[in-house]
Amino acid sequence: MLEQDLAQAYPLHLASLRQHCDAALETVGRDHLAVAAGHPITRYRDDLHYPFVAHPSFRQWLPLPDAPGSWIVYTPGHKPLLIFLQPRDYWHVVPDEPDGYWVEHFDIRIIREADQARALLPKDPSRCAILGQARDAIGDFIPDPPQALIDHLDYQRAFKTDYERLRMREASLLGARGHRAAEAAFRAGESEFGIHMAFQHAAGQTESELPYGSIIGLNEHGAVLHYMHFDRTPPRQGHSLLIDAGAQSAGYASDITRTYAAPDAGDFQALIDSMEQLQQTLCGKVRAGQDYRALHLEAHRLLAGVLHAHGLVDMSPQAMVDRRVTSAFFPHGLGHLIGLQVHDVGGFLRDPQGGTQAAPGDHPFLRLTRTLEAGMVVTIEPGLYFIDMLLDELRQRPEARHVAWERIEALRGFGGIRIEDDVACTDGDPENMTRDAFAALA
Numbered sequence: 001m002l003e004q005d006l007a008q009a010y011p012l013h014l015a016s017l018r019q020h021c022d023a024a025l026e027t028v029g030r031d032h033l034a035v036a037a038g039h040p041i042t043r044y045r046d047d048l049h050y051p052f053v054a055h056p057s058f059r060q061w062l063p064l065p066d067a068p069g070s071w072i073v074y075t076p077g078h079k080p081l082l083i084f085l086q087p088r089d090y091w092h093v094v095p096d097e098p099d100g101y102w103v104e105h106f107d108i109r110i111i112r113e114a115d116q117a118r119a120l121l122p123k124d125p126s127r128c129a130i131l132g133q134a135r136d137a138i139g140d141f142i143p144d145p146p147q148a149l150i151d152h153l154d155y156q157r158a159f160k161t162d163y164e165r166l167r168m169r170e171a172s173l174l175g176a177r178g179h180r181a182a183e184a185a186f187r188a189g190e191s192e193f194g195i196h197m198a199f200q201h202a203a204g205q206t207e208s209e210l211p212y213g214s215i216i217g218l219n220e221h222g223a224v225l226h227y228m229h230f231d232r233t234p235p236r237q238g239h240s241l242l243i244d245a246g247a248q249s250a251g252y253a254s255d256i257t258r259t260y261a262a263p264d265a266g267d268f269q270a271l272i273d274s275m276e277q278l279q280q281t282l283c284g285k286v287r288a289g290q291d292y293r294a295l296h297l298e299a300h301r302l303l304a305g306v307l308h309a310h311g312l313v314d315m316s317p318q319a320m321v322d323r324r325v326t327s328a329f330f331p332h333g334l335g336h337l338i339g340l341q342v343h344d345v346g347g348f349l350r351d352p353q354g355g356t357q358a359a360p361g362d363h364p365f366l367r368l369t370r371t372l373e374a375g376m377v378v379t380i381e382p383g384l385y386f387i388d389m390l391l392d393e394l395r396q397r398p399e400a401r402h403v404a405w406e407r408i409e410a411l412r413g414f415g416g417i418r419i420e421d422d423v424a425c426t427d428g429d430p431e432n433m434t435r436d437a438f439a440a441l442a
């Protein structure tokens, strides 16, 4: 079923990608685009490699995330060439013969050694733009690709084709499966490590296949934004779980965060419920014409309302935002573009020519400043955390007298809350890929 849909959507995806590459090459006056999949990187003084992931620009052409040493060569007006490295090797599993709905769209040449690619690449490097880490394979043949070409392609990458949205729905489905299992493991009293294993098992992906390292924090660990440690033993009591974990489909990512509380976590559960409502309000605003910077600021205003309603800060919501009180509880951006990379490229680009727009001055961590348009997929991930360092700073400020410190003290052990969905902007209502995926499992 999915395979059939992919086969149907792929030709248009390829046509759209070719169009963008035609325009980008014309901008910089080059005749060919060569995209390296890349090579496994060796550990220092070791014969072991770090996990290999093909360069995102390569994965955009083909559903081959595991094809080290391979290349795409594209010349406008011609069928793209796939230089496919299939070594003779009895140590490793070598890549299969190319197979599937995409094969007919490529002129495929198989090579047995990585450096054989050089003979098949365009003869005159000065007429060629090359993407990807290629020096390892073909030496100093390679000039750096012009920035104008990168900007053009990065800008366009924000707009997903139907094929890409199918991939991302699949990634969301796998991620949602993992999350269901993770929640069950939390309820059963598992350790962070146990929850991690439950997620991976249900998502069906190895750790190096995941689009990013999972964040799985029990209790106060939920307050560490990039908590990547996995306690092997469960805490005496699991009060809360913050899990930020996604899956991938042929290199397209999902990025999903959920926060759960134990049944006796009354006040904290009420906060989760309010954040859930706030997050859904923001997801509903993923519409064409919406300035994402304004949406980030709207998240702060809504969060101020939550802090006020729950008796945590006694200030007017607007004053709370203006005096940067909300930033002490929500110190990261509302979200980012997502696709071939979890934090996808081009978040600051105003136009395909490389013009940028910065994040608002008080909000330097916001990674997306574009105005939303149909075709973009973004995350919406507001948070509310009890982070010692930021609370200590707030305690030193005049606004501290409006903060209910004893209430905060009682909540500190729960860590924090983040709820994150991947939402596609359309011509009409937003498509919440994450909610749809969870609903499909029900």
Ligand SMILES: [Mn+2]
Binding pocket: 255, 335, 336, 379, 381, 420
């Ligand atoms: Mn995210």
